[in-house]
Amino acid sequence: MNRNVKGLVVLLALSLLAMPLFAGGKQEVNNDESDTIHIALTAPLSGDYAEYGTNFQRSVEMGIEFINKAGGVLGKDLVLSVGDSKGDPKESATLAQKWTSDPTIVAEIGDFTSTCCMASQPIYDQSEMVQLSPTASHSDFAPGSDWSFGIVGTQAGEGPFMADFAYNGLGLRTIAVININNDWGIDTQKYFSEAFEKLGGVIIATESYFDGEKDFTAILTKMKATKPDALFMAAMYNDGALISKQRVKLGWDVVVVGPSSLYSEQLLTLGGDAVEGLYTNVSFFTEDPAEDVQFYVTEFESRYGVKPNFHAALAFDAINILAAAIEKAGTTDRTAIKEALAKTTDFKALTGSITFTPVGDAVKQYTKVWITDGKFKVYND
Amino acid sequence: MIAEIKKFAEKNKLVVTIAVAALLLLIPLILGSPYLLRVAIMICIFVILSSSLNLIIGFTGMFSLAHAAFYGIGAYCSALLSIKVGLPFLITLPLAGILAGLIGAIIGLATLRLRETFLVFGTLAFGEIVRIVIMNWTSLTRGPMGIPGIPFPKIFGFEISNYTHYYYMVLFFAVIVVLLIRRLYNSRVGRAFIALREDETGAASMGVNVFAYKVWAFALGCFFAGIAGALYAHFVRYISADQFGVNESFAILTMVALGGTGSIIGPIVGAVILMVFPELFRFLAEYRMVLYGLILIVIMMFKPEGIAGFKGMFPRDFDMMSIFKRKKSKTEVEEA
Amino acid sequence: MVNFALGEIYMFGAFTGWLVVTYICPNIFVAMAAGIAVGWLLGFIIEKSAFKALRGAPHIASLICTLGFSVLLKELANVLFGAETKSMPDFFSSSALTIGQANITWLQIIMILTAAIILIGLQLFIYKTRMGLGIRAVSMDHQAAGLMGINVDRVISVAFSLSGALAGLVGVLGATYYNALNPHMGFSPGMKGFTAAVFGGITSIPGAILGGYLLGIIENLSVQVVSSGYRDFIAYLILILFLLFRPNGILGKKSKL
Numbered sequence: 001m002n003r004n005v006k007g008l009v010v011l012l013a014l015s016l017l018a019m020p021l022f023a024g025g026k027q028e029v030n031n032d033e034s035d036t037i038h039i040a041l042t043a044p045l046s047g048d049y050a051e052y053g054t055n056f057q058r059s060v061e062m063g064i065e066f067i068n069k070a071g072g073v074l075g076k077d078l079v080l081s082v083g084d085s086k087g088d089p090k091e092s093a094t095l096a097q098k099w100t101s102d103p104t105i106v107a108e109i110g111d112f113t114s115t116c117c118m119a120s121q122p123i124y125d126q127s128e129m130v131q132l133s134p135t136a137s138h139s140d141f142a143p144g145s146d147w148s149f150g151i152v153g154t155q156a157g158e159g160p161f162m163a164d165f166a167y168n169g170l171g172l173r174t175i176a177v178i179n180i181n182n183d184w185g186i187d188t189q190k191y192f193s194e195a196f197e198k199l200g201g202v203i204i205a206t207e208s209y210f211d212g213e214k215d216f217t218a219i220l221t222k223m224k225a226t227k228p229d230a231l232f233m234a235a236m237y238n239d240g241a242l243i244s245k246q247r248v249k250l251g252w253d254v255v256v257v258g259p260s261s262l263y264s265e266q267l268l269t270l271g272g273d274a275v276e277g278l279y280t281n282v283s284f285f286t287e288d289p290a291e292d293v294q295f296y297v298t299e300f301e302s303r304y305g306v307k308p309n310f311h312a313a314l315a316f317d318a319i320n321i322l323a324a325a326i327e328k329a330g331t332t333d334r335t336a337i338k339e340a341l342a343k344t345t346d347f348k349a350l351t352g353s354i355t356f357t358p359v360g361d362a363v364k365q366y367t368k369v370w371i372t373d374g375k376f377k378v379y380n381d
Numbered sequence: 382m383i384a385e386i387k388k389f390a391e392k393n394k395l396v397v398t399i400a401v402a403a404l405l406l407l408i409p410l411i412l413g414s415p416y417l418l419r420v421a422i423m424i425c426i427f428v429i430l431s432s433s434l435n436l437i438i439g440f441t442g443m444f445s446l447a448h449a450a451f452y453g454i455g456a457y458c459s460a461l462l463s464i465k466v467g468l469p470f471l472i473t474l475p476l477a478g479i480l481a482g483l484i485g486a487i488i489g490l491a492t493l494r495l496r497e498t499f500l501v502f503g504t505l506a507f508g509e510i511v512r513i514v515i516m517n518w519t520s521l522t523r524g525p526m527g528i529p530g531i532p533f534p535k536i537f538g539f540e541i542s543n544y545t546h547y548y549y550m551v552l553f554f555a556v557i558v559v560l561l562i563r564r565l566y567n568s569r570v571g572r573a574f575i576a577l578r579e580d581e582t583g584a585a586s587m588g589v590n591v592f593a594y595k596v597w598a599f600a601l602g603c604f605f606a607g608i609a610g611a612l613y614a615h616f617v618r619y620i621s622a623d624q625f626g627v628n629e630s631f632a633i634l635t636m637v638a639l640g641g642t643g644s645i646i647g648p649i650v651g652a653v654i655l656m657v658f659p660e661l662f663r664f665l666a667e668y669r670m671v672l673y674g675l676i677l678i679v680i681m682m683f684k685p686e687g688i689a690g691f692k693g694m695f696p697r698d699f700d701m702m703s704i705f706k707r708k709k710s711k712t713e714v715e716e717a
Numbered sequence: 718m719v720n721f722a723l724g725e726i727y728m729f730g731a732f733t734g735w736l737v738v739t740y741i742c743p744n745i746f747v748a749m750a751a752g753i754a755v756g757w758l759l760g761f762i763i764e765k766s767a768f769k770a771l772r773g774a775p776h777i778a779s780l781i782c783t784l785g786f787s788v789l790l791k792e793l794a795n796v797l798f799g800a801e802t803k804s805m806p807d808f809f810s811s812s813a814l815t816i817g818q819a820n821i822t823w824l825q826i827i828m829i830l831t832a833a834i835i836l837i838g839l840q841l842f843i844y845k846t847r848m849g850l851g852i853r854a855v856s857m858d859h860q861a862a863g864l865m866g867i868n869v870d871r872v873i874s875v876a877f878s879l880s881g882a883l884a885g886l887v888g889v890l891g892a893t894y895y896n897a898l899n900p901h902m903g904f905s906p907g908m909k910g911f912t913a914a915v916f917g918g919i920t921s922i923p924g925a926i927l928g929g930y931l932l933g934i935i936e937n938l939s940v941q942v943v944s945s946g947y948r949d950f951i952a953y954l955i956l957i958l959f960l961l962f963r964p965n966g967i968l969g970k971k972s973k974l
Contacts, residue, residue, distance in 0.1 A: 045667040046795055047670070048901040050667070053800075054799070054800055083663060084663065084669060086659075086670070089619075089621070089623070090624065091659060094660065100415075101414045101415050118527060118619045119617050119619045119624070121529075121619065122618045139526075181516055186519075186526060207944070207945040207946075208946050210516070213905065214902070217937070218936055218940035218948070219940055219945050222941050238897060238899070241896075241897065242895055242896075245895070266804075269804045270802060306801070438777070491957070492960070494961075495960055495961070495964065497776060499915070499964050502912075502915055502956065502960060503956075503961075505911075506960075510957075513946075513953075517947060634777070634780075635784060638777045638780075639781070667792075667795060668792075670788060670795075671792040673788055674785045674786065674787070674789025674791075674792060678767070678782055678785035678786060681771070681781050682782060685771050685774035
């Protein structure tokens with residue numbers, strides 16, 4: 001035993017010694033003199049959230065390509081370093097440390113899940129580097145640090161909007177809520193329910209499910225028995241499609257309402273007839289006639305064969321907002337970039353005009369849409 | 382090559398020990414970058430986890446798929462006590478270990494009588510139960526929202542917020558845990574267990590209360606996992622239930638198996654390799670995890686005792702080449 | 718012996734079915750056959766590398782090896798097919814009959830029939846064929862079985878391939894039923910499959926099917942009576958209680974595993 005211990009401690013030591021070999025030489029860098037600007041992207045390229053991470057990478061790379069074609073930022077080309085976090089908070093935090101330790105990197109975009117963003121937040125905060133998440137909606141995320149920014153908009157804004165849409169726009173009075181049991185789902189459920197009850201409506205049932213669930217029949221049967229006017233689905237589009245299909249199979253005909261996470265072409269292909277008549281809202285709409293939206297949608301579709309969804313568009317916005325902030329700061333100094341980013345007002349993005357609140361959240365504008373004839377259409381009261 | 386290193390280490394015991402100790406102490410200087418230092422800190426935390434799981438496997442001959450649950454219990458316990466009650470780290474750390482150890486003892490009492498396949502399911506189910514309780518007990522754990530703002534540990538008024546300091550602290554605990562486990566293995570009970578691991582009836586007939594020792598080993602392993610959880614919680618400063626799921630249990634078990642079950646150094650090697658691997662192969666992007674799966678299969682196929690494990694644990698007739706040729710009949714083996 | 722990659726075989730079966738119906742031949746029965754073939758092949762490969770090669774090594778090595786396959790298959794699917802959720806075309810989704818308020822589609826009837834055929838087929842296979850006798854013998858005591866002249870390697874290989882083939886088949890059916898498939902769809906059915914098998918009794922085939930129903934009933938009841946958040950909690954709790962007090966399940970025989 002002893003012999004093994006000693007012998008293999010040496011191996012351990014050797015492997016630790018080998019670590020600096022892949023560290024890359026540490027060099028003093030003056031970013032203002034270099035002719036490129038490095039930006040980092042943390043996204044889940046493998047694992048359960050790979051789908052969203054891949055969309056992040058596609059959009060951000062596309063965005064950088066366009067920016068560089070148009071002359072870059074401060075006359076320099078943007079260069080992207082991509083890190084795969086696997087959706088694992090541990091790895092996301094390690095990546096955060098990797099980015100912040102690298103003096104050439106000026107700011108970071110990512111991660112996808114709020115948990116990953118929250119786990120890496122203390123590092124960005126301590127190392128003083130901008131962490132701009134396209135999708136983190138956790139109510140503690142942006143307020144948690146001066147260096148953290150979110151552009152998806154919190155449920156504190158979207159919840160009341162949807163509650164008003166449901167109560168006043170659609171005349172619904174009793175609603176059953178089904179939500180995914182994660183930070184986003186809980187927030188969505190909470191803000192919607194609070195606002196709906198304040199308007200005078202009744203939340204008749206609330207049920208949650210864990211990520212990865214495929215069978216919602218039990219929950220739906222229970223909710224059906226409460227006979228609500230409508231069903232509110234705080235779910236991603238793929239779960240939303242499953243819930244809708246199973247609802248129809250149960251023979252439950254009811255109005256369905258949900259947040260903007262449902263907005264995806266995939267909802268239509270996965271859900272088919274079952275999602276017909278569903279009400280939701282969008283900040284980004286592929287049918288939006290605005291020139292920049294159409295340009296982005298056509299480019300994305302011609303490259304990847306699918307229409308971009310809300311999350312992809314948010315990642316595209318993130319890189320553009322960041323580029324604009326660097327341009328405005330006039331330098332690649334991390335603190336200057338943060339100051340400039342915080343002052344972003346009325347930035348014309350694909351997902352609507354973006355102005356950061358004092359804590360670093362974005363206030364979004366929402367457009368009511370519904371599904372009719374198998375397509376998302378703008379809903380006019 | 383490993384044999385030669387062993388031989389060398391054997392001959393120059395003192396020199397090697399001093400060299401290794403010096404190396405471990407100088408790591409913050411050698412690594413330089415906080416990124417690598419962070420990896421080193423995570424390695425130390427996972428060395429505690431894999432070594433403690435190895436203690437359970439070594440003493441009970443069975444493996445638990447609930448280790449991440451005890452790790453999570455420790456993390457939540459320490460985080461909540463320091464945030465809600467305001468207790469200092471030096472008190473929350475042992476409390477985290479004790480809570481995890483107590484729950485471990487109860488789970489051990491209930492499940493350690495199960496046969497192998499059933500124990501796998503039983504511990505797997507328990508791991509999921511812990512995660513679900515954390516997710517649903519929102520008034521205490523904030524459920525899926527997680528716990529942000531966990532303070533840095535403070536020891537005698539000295540705040541450990543610097544990576545170098547944190548490294549020395551987790552290194553200290555990792556070394557203590559490894560040495561304790563080594564001491565246990567080499568104790569009278571430990572030797573009896575290693576000799577009798579494969580033969581429970583034999584151990585029982587020798588007058589050893591096998592079951593009681595198993596429960597003790599299980600509880601102690603869980604205690605260390607709880608300690609690791611506390612160290613982790615105050616390091617990342619944001620914890621949520623999904624950081625302690627089944628995948629984490631699988632990762633810890635993989636470290637033990639890859640490094641070498643039953644040896645002291647095995648889990649350490651496993652933890653180092655599996656924490657360094659993802660960083661080393663980042664350039665592969667989405668192909669990285671494909672390679673990870675492939676490497677796992679290949680190593681386990683060709684070195685089933687683990688990289689630093691010993692062959693001694695295996696039945697004599699184990700023969701790697703048997704995949705390539707028809708298996709000899711029993712009599713042929715005996716004649717040979 | 719536990720195969721942690723079974724959920725991923727299910728997923729690969731689903732993707733095979735999807736490839737067949739979208740690119741080769743839009744017929745669900747052809748897709749099911751393809752799912753069976755791929756599942757069989759994967760089961761065979763996994764048995765050869767994780768179990769045959771490691772016979773005599775501790776079980777933990779085999780277990781980690783199947784975990785490796787689980788990661789490999791999942792990430793391969795990510796890379797090969799893309800991570801987006803794909804949709805299966807509708808098959809037999811028209812309503813066959815209505816009982817009360819519940820619609821039963823032709824697809825559901827096909828699934829029930831398939832389950833019945835599998836149950837009867839397996840039962841016949843296990844109790845009426847020489848290979849089935851071999852499987853039963855090996856499950857009781859593989860050393861004794863070997864001494865009695867049973868080709869243990871072949872028996873185990875067939876058993877694994879068969880379980881892979883069934884997982885592949887169910888993958889195609891599951892993807893069609895839920896109309897959705899993605900690389901991480903295998904985790905939840907994998908866990909539920911184990912739970913159901915323990916409920917019914919690991920060594921019994923009707924038991925496994927009964928266990929599946931029981932699990933479904935428990936989950937539904939716990940949603941109705943307690944709360945949806947605790948539904949898996951209750952299922953796992955009952956699993957642990959079963960393991961402690963009735964480890965052979967409802968229909969399992971008292972035999973060594």
